[in-house]
Amino acid sequence: MSDSAVRVRELRKKYGDLTAVDGIDLDINRGEVFALLGPNGAGKTTTVEILEGHRRRDGGEVSVLGEDPGRAGRLWRSKLGIVLQSATDAAEFTVRETVHHFASYFPRPRDPDSVIELVGLAGKADAHIRHLSGGQRRRVDVALGVVGNPELLFLDEPTTGFDPEARRQFWGLISLLSDEGTTIVLTTHYLDEAEALASRVGVIAKGRVVALGEPATLAGRDRADATVSWSTPDGERRVKTPTPTKVVAELIAQFDGEIPDLTVRRPTLEDTYLGLIGEQL
């Protein structure tokens, strides 16, 4: 079995005159949590939908779990879990009915009731989906994505609408699935989410991959200058430097005791991301 869960070469997709995906190369390993980042309209959903077999490509090669999604059959599909951007429409049924029903489509499903518990909906299992809040409905979507016990799970902006506690709970669920060996591909606009979950991220802008790597080292982030800041009677002072320790040592020599409001800051993933996207504009 190949180590690669997803292999994409020169992927292209146009909608009329608009080039949505413009030659993407991507390798996602089995067992990896991979996050696709990028501004609205960058081509993330289009790419993911092609990988899921929901959308035709215009060019390039794609292999997902060893098969071409454009030609793969039901057995292949049963190995995927999919949480689309738009919510599930099963409003007339209860959470339990919906998750049980969905489980019956898969050859080796997880226990539906434990999935309902995993996504934090045990207290709402007998509620009709139309009576749930937006965030609770999103949790149903996630439950339907994982109940088939997928080898590869696609999550398109999974935590949009979640409250902070639900988001942390979801992160725990992803870690658990990842520990069990599930490969996970997610798109998100939350950079803290990508940093917390992903072993690697890919940044897409205008249909192309503009950066690829581990969150901690993306685009040389770990080697970027640090910003040292502190307060003086005349206001805040800031120094950008490759040697923050030296700057702090000089400040220690200069101040008698505590350095007021001292901070040393490296670029966050968000700083790096915004820099990359800014270059594309």
Ligand SMILES: Nc1ncnc2c1ncn2[C@@H]1O[C@H](COP(=O)(O)OP(=O)(O)OP(=O)(O)O)[C@@H](O)[C@H]1O
């Ligand atoms: N069915 C469609 N018909 C025509 N144009 C489309 C269609 N789907 C997407 N597009 C266009 O293709 C481009 C890429 O869209 P896509 O949904 O892949 O972006 P995205 O990165 O997922 O954005 P977002 O972060 O907003 O979800 C956009 O300009 C969008 O308007």
